[in-house]
Amino acid sequence: MSTTTDTPVAAAVDATARARDLLGVSRLTNQALTTWLHGLPGVDQVGCEARAAALATRSIKTTSKQWAIDLAISMIDLTTLEGADTPGRVRGLAAKALLPDPSDHSTPRPAAVCVYGDMVATAKEALGASGVKVAAVATAFPSGRASMAVKLADTRDAVRAGADEIDMVIDRGAFLSGDYLTVFNQIAEVKKACGDARLKVIMETGELVTYDNVRRASWLSMLAGGDFIKTSTGKIQPAATLPVTLIMLEAVRDWRDLTGEMVGVKPAGGIKTSKDALRFLVTVNEVAGEDWLSNQWFRFGASSLLNDLLLQRQRMTTGAYSGASYIADDSPSTAY
Amino acid sequence: MPTFEYAPAPESRSVVDLRTSYGLFINGEFVDGGGTAFKSISPATEEVLAEVSEATDADVDAAVKAARTAYTRVWSRMSGADRGKYLYRIARILQERAREFAVLESLDNGKPIKESRDVDIPLAAAHFFYNAGWADKLEFASLGPNPRAHGVVGQIIPWNFPMLMLAWKIAPALATGNTVVLKPAETTPLTALLFAEVCQQADLPPGVVNIVTGAGPTGQAIVDHAGIDKLAFTGSTGVGKMIARAIAGTRKKATLELGGKAANIVFDDAPIDQAVEGIVNGIFFNQGHVCCAGSRLLVQESIADEVERRLKRRLDTLRVGDPLDKNTDVGAINSRAQLDRIVALTDAGESEGAERWDNGCELPSKGFWFRPTVFTGVTQTHRIAQEEIFGPVLSVLTFRTPQEAVAKANNTPYGLSAGIWTEKGSRILWMADQLKAGVVWANTFNKFDPTSPFGGYKESGYGREGGRHGLEPYVKTGA
Numbered sequence: 001m002s003t004t005t006d007t008p009v010a011a012a013v014d015a016t017a018r019a020r021d022l023l024g025v026s027r028l029t030n031q032a033l034t035t036w037l038h039g040l041p042g043v044d045q046v047g048c049e050a051r052a053a054a055l056a057t058r059s060i061k062t063t064s065k066q067w068a069i070d071l072a073i074s075m076i077d078l079t080t081l082e083g084a085d086t087p088g089r090v091r092g093l094a095a096k097a098l099l100p101d102p103s104d105h106s107t108p109r110p111a112a113v114c115v116y117g118d119m120v121a122t123a124k125e126a127l128g129a130s131g132v133k134v135a136a137v138a139t140a141f142p143s144g145r146a147s148m149a150v151k152l153a154d155t156r157d158a159v160r161a162g163a164d165e166i167d168m169v170i171d172r173g174a175f176l177s178g179d180y181l182t183v184f185n186q187i188a189e190v191k192k193a194c195g196d197a198r199l200k201v202i203m204e205t206g207e208l209v210t211y212d213n214v215r216r217a218s219w220l221s222m223l224a225g226g227d228f229i230k231t232s233t234g235k236i237q238p239a240a241t242l243p244v245t246l247i248m249l250e251a252v253r254d255w256r257d258l259t260g261e262m263v264g265v266k267p268a269g270g271i272k273t274s275k276d277a278l279r280f281l282v283t284v285n286e287v288a289g290e291d292w293l294s295n296q297w298f299r300f301g302a303s304s305l306l307n308d309l310l311l312q313r314q315r316m317t318t319g320a321y322s323g324a325s326y327i328a329d330d331s332p333s334t335a336y
Numbered sequence: 337m338p339t340f341e342y343a344p345a346p347e348s349r350s351v352v353d354l355r356t357s358y359g360l361f362i363n364g365e366f367v368d369g370g371g372t373a374f375k376s377i378s379p380a381t382e383e384v385l386a387e388v389s390e391a392t393d394a395d396v397d398a399a400v401k402a403a404r405t406a407y408t409r410v411w412s413r414m415s416g417a418d419r420g421k422y423l424y425r426i427a428r429i430l431q432e433r434a435r436e437f438a439v440l441e442s443l444d445n446g447k448p449i450k451e452s453r454d455v456d457i458p459l460a461a462a463h464f465f466y467n468a469g470w471a472d473k474l475e476f477a478s479l480g481p482n483p484r485a486h487g488v489v490g491q492i493i494p495w496n497f498p499m500l501m502l503a504w505k506i507a508p509a510l511a512t513g514n515t516v517v518l519k520p521a522e523t524t525p526l527t528a529l530l531f532a533e534v535c536q537q538a539d540l541p542p543g544v545v546n547i548v549t550g551a552g553p554t555g556q557a558i559v560d561h562a563g564i565d566k567l568a569f570t571g572s573t574g575v576g577k578m579i580a581r582a583i584a585g586t587r588k589k590a591t592l593e594l595g596g597k598a599a600n601i602v603f604d605d606a607p608i609d610q611a612v613e614g615i616v617n618g619i620f621f622n623q624g625h626v627c628c629a630g631s632r633l634l635v636q637e638s639i640a641d642e643v644e645r646r647l648k649r650r651l652d653t654l655r656v657g658d659p660l661d662k663n664t665d666v667g668a669i670n671s672r673a674q675l676d677r678i679v680a681l682t683d684a685g686e687s688e689g690a691e692r693w694d695n696g697c698e699l700p701s702k703g704f705w706f707r708p709t710v711f712t713g714v715t716q717t718h719r720i721a722q723e724e725i726f727g728p729v730l731s732v733l734t735f736r737t738p739q740e741a742v743a744k745a746n747n748t749p750y751g752l753s754a755g756i757w758t759e760k761g762s763r764i765l766w767m768a769d770q771l772k773a774g775v776v777w778a779n780t781f782n783k784f785d786p787t788s789p790f791g792g793y794k795e796s797g798y799g800r801e802g803g804r805h806g807l808e809p810y811v812k813t814g815a
Contacts, residue, residue: 042759044779047610057450059345059662068340250609285340286653293340 015188015225022223022259030181037180037219043211043247052243058282065278069313072277072305073100075295076110077135077266079303081142081234087122090115093303094126101310102328104317110306111295112165116141117158124162135165135200139190142204142233144169148186155193166190167200167301169233170217172207180220187224200266200299201226205244206236214244218251228264234301239269242279249288262291268301274312277305342655345662347449352440357387358525360395360549361532363402364542369395371550376525379446380659380668380703388525391548396517396557399546403488403515404563406543411515412485416472423468423510425538430461433534437527441499442659444526446668446704447622449660452499459784460503463802466786467507470807474512477804480813485513486565486589489810490558493528494571495521495670496625496726502528504801505568506545512810514566515544519558521571522551523671556582564588568809570627573724573750573795591799591809593627593791595724596752598773599745600630600781601735604639606757607779612646615730618755618781620654620666620708624728625674627796628753630781632714632721634741637734644712644732651695651708658700666728669704678706678727685711685720690731716747724750738763742770751793755781774800 016028025032060068078097080089093113101107112133113123123134136158140146146154155166168190174182191199201221205214221229229248232239245267252263265288271277277300284292292298307327315321357373359366371390378385391399411419430437437460438452447456474483489509493501498520509516520528528547535545548554555575559567559582569579570593583590600618602611618630635643659667669675686692694707706728714721714731721731735741745754754773756764768776774792777783784790789805791797799809 041606041608044607044610047607047613047780051610051613057454057662058342060342061345062343064341064343281340290339 015184015191015223019184019223028181028184030179033180033184033220034178037216040215040219043215045211048211048246049243052241052246052283055246055283055286056242056279058279060278060282066316068278068281069274069309069316070108071293072274072281072300073309073313074108074111075298076300076302076306077112077114077268078110078306079114079234079268079301081114081116081137085116085119087119090119090122091126094123094132096306096328097127097132098130100306101313103326104314107310107313111299114167114301117154117161117163120158120161120163133164134162135167136161136163137167137169137233139168139186141167141169141202142235144171145173148189151186152189152193155190159193159195159197163197165198165200166194167202167230169202169204170221172204175208175213175217175220183220184224187221187226191225198227199225200228200230200264202230202233202268204233204236205231206238211243211247214247215251218248219255222251222255222263226263228266228299230266230268230301232267232269232301234269237270240267240271240301242283245280246283246287249284249292252292253288262297264297264299265292266299266301271300271302272304273308277309342663344658346658347439347442347453347660347662349439349443349660351436352443354386354440354526357389358529358549359389360391360399361529361535361545361547362395362399363406363546364536364540366532369549371395371554374522374551376444376523378443378703379523379670380700382702385444386526388529388549390550391519391554391557393557396548396554396561397563399517399548400488400490400558400561400563402543403517403546406541407485407487407515410541411544412513416474416513419510419513420468420471422538422540423464423471423507426534426540427461427464427468429534429537430457430464434458434461437499437530439660440530441527442667445495445498445524446659446670448664448667449662450664451622456497456500459786460499463500463503463507463786467511467807470804471511474807474811477807479808479811482815483512483807483811483813486810486812487514488564489514489516489566489568490561490564491516491518491568492555492558492571493518493520495524496622496627498524499527499531501570502531504570504806508801508806508810509568510544512807514810517546517548517558517564519548519550519555522549525549559583566590566810568799569593573797576797589809591791591801592797593799593801594752594795594797595750596627596629596792596796597632597722597724597748597750598628598630598753598755599632599634599741599771600755601634601741601745601757601767602636602639602643603738603756603758603760603763604636605759607759608639608643608646610779611757612643612650614755614757614779614781615643615647616650616654619730620651620728621782623666623669623706625670625726626782628775628782628790629726630753630755631725631729631731632745633730633732634735634744635732636741637736640732640734644710647710648693648695651710654695654697654708656697656699656705656707666708669706669727672704674726675704675706678725678729681720681723681725682709682711682729685714685718685729685731688718688720690714690718690720716744722748738767742767746770746772749795752796753777
């Protein structure tokens with residue numbers, strides 16, 4: 001299984017020029033974006049949810065379960081995003097990422113530790129050259145209600161402190177009011193401010209509500225240069241549901257058909273159990289395809305999920321459940 | 337990077353306690369039949385599951401007499417509320433023994449366990465629950481004045497949904513106060529015989545339900561028996577016509593649920609990803625052994641290539657194999673005879689010039705199997721556009737305008753079902769009005785519910801099953 005997260009970011013392209021090219025317009029206007037996004041095929045809610053429910057009935061056993069649990073662990077962005085975060089808590093999370101299961105050193109490491117911008121330096125110092133990335137939420141996370149100058153400063157600050165990845169939020173107000181050009185421009189500018197850091201675009205699907213909106217927001221985020229599309233901040237319910245993730249996986253699949261480029265997907269918030277994680281991996285496998293089955297292209301934004309995966313992993317290794325008391329937990333979380 | 341292989345996840349067979357041989361269920365007891373016993377095999381492995389009695393004319397006569405006696409002495413004298421209690425009891429037992437029924441159904445029929453577990457058996461129980469509720473409310477079902485039972489009903493059911501078709505037949509018959517002689521298909525008799533045990537477990541009065549096994553001659557004996565007041569048949573149009581001829585001029589009533597060649601119509605504004613799912617569900621559900629299967633895809637020409645590309649990509653992910661594996665999407669073809677028919681018709685499709693594609697999946701070495709297959713470039717004149725294949729084979733045709741879609745959809749002797757995929761509500765209503773089909777699905781396909789009537793136009797038969805309408809054929813009204 002590939003666990004590399006080191007692939008260089010695609011050469012910086014001028015998002016607006018490329019969008020003009022893809023849309024076949026001489027000037028990128030809100031009207032042009034609206035026509036394009038509203039021309040995407042609709043999503044039938046009942047059918048979409050039925051498909052997700054059918055995928056959730058797959059039964060993953062024995063060797064394939066073992067393989068999938070390790071893969072899921074390697075895809076986690078181990079997250080703490082609380083007002084009460086302290087350097088101690090972040091170091092604890094980093095230690096957990098470096099050695100997820102002290103009783104079994106063959107356990108893979110999560111992909112990244114995800115923190116607020118002011119904790120990046122602490123996380124970076126703790127993780128060093130381990131290969132575990134530091135992801136920072138930025139752009140006035142979670143609401144995104146700030147001026148563009150503040151959002152860019154927030155981003156640059158995190159990148160300067162050493163963030164490998166930036167998780168930005170889109171302006172849902174602008175999106176819902178039909179101002180797609182503003183959303184596009186903000187993503188494109190944040191992408192520039194990211195430099196070499198990979199950009200995850202949080203759409204906060206719980207506030208977009210309809211699957212049609214999720215599909216349009218996914219395409220808009222990819223068009224503007226997002227390296228990942230991400231469901232949620234984790235602060236709004238519902239967060240990462242399987243049907244929403246299914247729509248996003250269809251979007252990245254179709255985007256590759258159109259452009260030849262791959263974009264990653266990150267469901268975040270609400271995925272707590274190994275069983276849940278396996279359902280998402282089955283959906284990745286059968287909708288986007290096996291190319292997305294690596295932490296370069298798929299992530300879970302989660303905190304408590306890791307411990308359940310470790311518990312299941314121990315059970316498959318030893319044949320017995322150990323229990324929560326036997327899983328090291330430096331960072332009992334309340335947010336996720 | 338290794339691919340995500342799903343390890344085998346087989347459902348356990350141990351829940352099913354198969355006997356080596358089964359008799360006929362007459363007057364509440366299992367008795368030996370007078371005919372030559374036959375074997376029921378698993379179509380996935382050709383393994384013999386059990387030996388089953390063949391009912392002769394004399395056995396059918398005994399069953400009809402038992403049903404008549406039960407009708408006269410017990411069932412017709414019982415209040416609707418009390419009949420309802422038995423139906424509720426049967427429904428609850430079916431739920432309790434659901435896993436047993438699901439495993440046996442998949443063994444005997446070859447259908448994937450996920451379908452027998454999630455569709456066939458829960459729906460069968462739901463039909464008993466639904467009809468149980470009507471048993472004491474028949475006067476309020478708008479059936480006409482003084483609704484009452486015909487008496488003894490003869491029922492002949494097919495092999496594609498053995499337990500579900502049994503429920504569709506027996507539940508409304510008993511709710512309305514009739515007694516029953518039922519013949520399951522000769523390739524799939526086992527769940528009906530397990531149902532006979534459920535009747536015993538529920539203390540259903542002897543003779544109210546009688547189950548006779550056998551092939552065509554046994555069915556003929558039921559059709560011809562003078563003691564039968566009403567017939568209900570689900571199966572091929574050919575046999576349906578024979579039954580209609582046989583009872584012409586007699587006092588026997590009949591409902592016939594026959595074949596189909598449904599059009600699944602996809603417009604250019606359809607929700608494409610869900611439409612692809614609907615196409616797959618329409619024709620590959622239950623190996624395409626579905627009378628209302630969406631076997632003709634009518635796709636608007638402007639999106640035909642796109643739909644075809646997405647459909648084939650989706651079919652590459654279908655898992656064909658062991659029906660008892662929980663991850664199997666497409667199971668075994670029910671019999672050698674049916675497989676031969678599918679092969680003959682697909683060969684005809686190829687030789688008549690349609691372009692054949694299948695997903696190239698590996699097939700087990702034993703048993704009866706057919707790859708999910710798509711024919712493109714099909715025209716109305718091709719046999720695969722006209723004849724019911726009853727297998728996992730889709731014929732793709734194109735259209736340019738809604739009028740053309742309607743004309744092509746209706747250009748068939750059948751008229752059982754149709755599907756419409758569009759985001760435009762007004763077009764759905766207009767299309768539904770124009771299509772000569774008993775069931776029209778909009779932005780979905782193959783959805784069934786006990787509250788919803790089901791039945792056909794033209795050579796797809798007459799009469800309705802399910803819902804309030806499904807009670808009508810089982811009662812007479814008036815003074």
